[in-house]
Amino acid sequence: MKQMVRNALQQTSTLSVPVEQLKDDDDLFDAGLVSFDLISLIAFLETTYGIEFPAEAMHRQTFMTINNISTTLMALKPGDVSA
Amino acid sequence: MSEAPNSRAEAFEPVVEFHRELIRAGLLVPTDSVGVYGFGAMFEAIIEGVNQLVGKLFSDRKPEVLRFPPIMTTNSLHTSRYLEGFPHLAGTVFCFCGDLAEHRQMLACIGENGDWSNFQKPANLSLTPASCYPVYPLVARRGQIPDEGITIDVSSYCFRHEPSKDPIRLQMFRQREHVFCGHPSQTIVFQQQWMERTLALLDRLSLEAVADTASDAFFGRLREMLSSAQKTERLKLEVLVPISNPARLTACGSVNHHKTHFSTAFGIYCEDKTPAHTSCAGFGLERLALALLRRHGFSPRLWPMKVQKMLKLDA
Numbered sequence: 432m433k434q435m436v437r438n439a440l441q442q443t444s445t446l447s448v449p450v451e452q453l454k455d456d457d458d459l460f461d462a463g464l465v466s467f468d469l470i471s472l473i474a475f476l477e478t479t480y481g482i483e484f485p486a487e488a489m490h491r492q493t494f495m496t497i498n499n500i501s502t503t504l505m506a507l508k509p510g511d512v513s514a
Numbered sequence: 515m516s517e518a519p520n521s522r523a524e525a526f527e528p529v530v531e532f533h534r535e536l537i538r539a540g541l542l543v544p545t546d547s548v549g550v551y552g553f554g555a556m557f558e559a560i561i562e563g564v565n566q567l568v569g570k571l572f573s574d575r576k577p578e579v580l581r582f583p584p585i586m587t588t589n590s591l592h593t594s595r596y597l598e599g600f601p602h603l604a605g606t607v608f609c610f611c612g613d614l615a616e617h618r619q620m621l622a623c624i625g626e627n628g629d630w631s632n633f634q635k636p637a638n639l640s641l642t643p644a645s646c647y648p649v650y651p652l653v654a655r656r657g658q659i660p661d662e663g664i665t666i667d668v669s670s671y672c673f674r675h676e677p678s679k680d681p682i683r684l685q686m687f688r689q690r691e692h693v694f695c696g697h698p699s700q701t702i703v704f705q706q707q708w709m710e711r712t713l714a715l716l717d718r719l720s721l722e723a724v725a726d727t728a729s730d731a732f733f734g735r736l737r738e739m740l741s742s743a744q745k746t747e748r749l750k751l752e753v754l755v756p757i758s759n760p761a762r763l764t765a766c767g768s769v770n771h772h773k774t775h776f777s778t779a780f781g782i783y784c785e786d787k788t789p790a791h792t793s794c795a796g797f798g799l800e801r802l803a804l805a806l807l808r809r810h811g812f813s814p815r816l817w818p819m820k821v822q823k824m825l826k827l828d829a
Binding site: 465466490 | 736
């Protein structure tokens with residue numbers, strides 16, 4: 432899952448640190464993740480994995496680290512649709 | 515334009531009355547599209563007056579003056595990432611590119627009240643959403659930013675798809691902006707200068723303006739999160755005045771700190787190879803004109819002589 436998140440970051444974001452050098456618990460915002468990257472990252476993950484992040488997941492903490500994103504993704508079953 | 519207003523803000527009586535008076539006075543000329551107006555001679559005279567005044571805000575910097583038509587390549591719009599944040603506001607240009615046979619089919623489709631847009635193809639052109647947008651790819655193509663930074667004076671009609679009967683929210687409107695590209699500390703100075711000078715200018719026009727942090731109208735579920743982050747970082751400061759609703763303040767201008775958003779997107783670098791910080795600051799000219807009409811009344815010939823002179827309406 433973490434590798435999937437890394438791939439998604441690679442494809443959607445312009446970080447100041449190469450994705451392969453990031454640790455799983457590094458702060459992605461400190462690494463240069465900006466709001467427009469986040470929009471693209473979420474759209475990519477949702478399209479690729481057939482999930483939808485629920486409204487309650489839409490906060491900075493969810494996307495702060497590779498670990499956090501992976502944990503949220505694992506909790507979402509494919510096809511899950513928020514109200 | 516005679517239909518009933520369709521939102522709570524638009525239905526608010528002072529807003530309806532303001533809209534009605536602007537049309538009655540011949541200042542705004544309604545069209546058959548909501549939020550798209552023609553403008554009468556007096557309104558244009560006010561626009562010209564405020565345009566001259568805000569254009570002088572940075573005359574000491576001797577900004578480079580650039581004018582673009584209200585259209586830019588869709589590629590540039592993609593690169594600027596506008597479609598990530600504001601897909602609901604963007605407008606793109608489609609054109610007929612077919613042959614005679616397809617032309618006949620399109621006309622038949624129109625005759626049957628069908629969806630003839632299927633015969634149109636994207637022309638790689640989009641309507642400019644803010645007058646500064648054509649500047650960033652141009653500056654990137656020119657090469658490194660000199661150590662002292664650059665200030666550019668831009669203006670154009672802009673398009674945002676947000677039809678409304680409230681006259682503060684036009685679909686096509688004019689912006690006059692100054693754009694700065696340079697080092698972070700220089701960008702902060704630019705923003706502070708713009709705000710100080712703007713508040714002083716509005717005071718001289720007898721407009722009671724206040725400055726406040728603000729956020730853009732982001733699309734979708736992330737709107738709240740992005741708006742909150744933008745406010746926390748104070749990336750957008752607006753200058754607010756009463757306009758259509760006299761009991762509520764509305765932005766007539768703003769200063770925006772993009773940090774390295776555009777320099778990362780287009781490749782804008784300082785001489786020391788660091789990504790430039792960029793900032794744009796400017797006014798919606800129609801909003802500023804409307805603010806003056808709200809403050810001083812619908813007959814500019816009766817405005818305080820000081821204001822008339824500043825706007826060159828006294829001739």
